[in-house]
Amino acid sequence: MRIPKLLFAAAAALFILALILLLGLLLVSGGDPIGFVQTQLIRLRLAGREAVLNTPRGSDNTPLRFVVEPGDSPRTIAANLVVAGLIADAEVFVDYVRLQGWDTQLEAGTYFLNAAQTIPQIAQSLTDSRGSFIPFRIIEGWRLEEIAEAVDANPLFGFSGAEFLAVTAAGTQPDESFAARVGLPAGASHEGFLFPNTYSLPPEITAHGLRDVLTDEFLAQVSTAGVESAAQEQGWSLHQVATLASIVQREAVRIDEAPLIAGVYRNRLDIGMKLDADPTVQYPLGQPGDWWTQITRADYTGVISPYNTYLSPGLPPGPIANPGLAMLQAVVAPEASEFFYFQANCDGSGYHRFARTFDEHLANSCS
Incomplete structure (x- = not known):
């Protein structure tokens, strides 16, 4: 009868040890032992893929438009990043955003990313769609065609210089209220009213939208500076x-x-x-x-x-x-x-x- 007693004592000791380990796991995991174990497994996987995590896919820093659609999961986003040539390993991306707690913070929107960015840099960019914009400068004295060339030279626009000319050149249909306010003759182009400035434009902007931004800026500037009222007086x-x-x-x-x-x-x-x-x-x-x-x-x-x-x-x-x-x-x-x-x-x-x-x-x- 001594052997069963020894087995019972051993089992009891193991139970107590397991209980202590469980309590310790609960303590260090903040009450989520399963999540804790999963996190540690992710850390182990990433430790073995550190080179992939922190090495850019390439050296070309040309901005590429990358769209995250509403409802896209981290895996869908990761797969699209691979297809776009922006990252090399979708699983590493998914593991990284889960580890950072960003898997529920990736925002729908249009972003400008490049292959010279690392996975952490790209992941962080995708958590704030407000950070994406198109910088665009128009120089004083440029004519319509020069602005169109600047559109073509900017890879961030989703339209061409030709499309911009199609809504600004002679014969195009202007906004009626704008045409009336500036005294634009019928059939005239928007030459002269595309205000030179440095702009930060939303990534979804269209050729028509760019035209309106520039003409609205013209009207705002001439109104604020008193040019419009002085012209009327004269x-x-x-x-x-x-x-x-x-x-x-x-x-x-x-x-x-x-x-x-x-x-x-x-x-x-x-x-x-x-x-x-x-x-x-x-x-x-x-x-x-x-x-x-x-x-x-x-x-x-x-x-x-x-x-x-x-x-x-x-x-x-x-x-x-x-x-x-x-x-x-x-x-x-x-x-x-x-x-x-x-x-x-x-x-x-x-x-x-x-x-x-x-x-x-x-x-x-x-x-």
């Missing part, structure tokens, strides 16, 4: 202001000289004198890769276009570029002077020499 439409401002933008190298240049053009308009503005000859000659080509004296009369202000009096049919706020302000608040002529200084400074008469203008010549 009997000018915003279309006329933008047209002259676009010419000043292409002429004024130095921003502080813009009001004086604008004043010269206003003086010419006041007496019915042709503007004789070189940029209005460059505009119809523009070609891909050379939108603002050098012109010769022969082009003054040889370029047959309604935009050529050497041939046509008054303002051209519309803006020739997209001017910045300083140029719009210069047109409605020009510097008063008796000047009717100007030409570039001979010192390459970007400033101009101004003259009251044509004879003075000739005397200012560098030759």
Whole structure:
């Protein structure tokens, strides 16, 4: 009878030991021993795949659009990341987001990721869809086609420059309230009203949406700065202001000289004198890769276009570029002077020499 007693004692000791171990497991696991064991197994798996976890899939840092649809599971997202060439191992991604507690925090949205990111970096990015945006800058004096080229040069857009031109070029249908507010002639393009600035755009933006962002910014800027009210007081439409401002933008190298240049053009308009503005000859000659080509004296009369202000009096049919706020302000608040002529200084400074008469203008010549 001694052997059963020994077995009973051993069984009791094992039970007590198991109870102690269970209580210890409960203590260290925060009351979730199953979860604790699963976590430790994930840690072990990741420890064996550390190189995959922390080594980027490649070296190309070109941003790629990656979409997480509503309801996508971590496994679905991981599989799509592999297909996109952004990660090498779906299981490592799933294990990592589970270990971090992010498996329920991956957000639906459009992201910009690249193959030079590690799995932890990509996983963290996918927890905040607000962090994804498209940076886009428009330079003062760019014409429509240059903006379209910038769209094509930005891999983050989901549309092409051609699609952007299709909603902004001449003959496209503008927003009616916008057209009425700026005095846009029927059939005119949006040239002049795509406000130059640096933008942070939502990844789902369309060509039409980009156009509206840019024109809304134009309206906001001219309203806040008082350009719109000043134009109304002077009997000018915003279309006329933008047209002259676009010419000043292409002429004024130095921003502080813009009001004086604008004043010269206003003086010419006041007496019915042709503007004789070189940029209005460059505009119809523009070609891909050379939108603002050098012109010769022969082009003054040889370029047959309604935009050529050497041939046509008054303002051209519309803006020739997209001017910045300083140029719009210069047109409605020009510097008063008796000047009717100007030409570039001979010192390459970007400033101009101004003259009251044509004879003075000739005397200012560098030759």
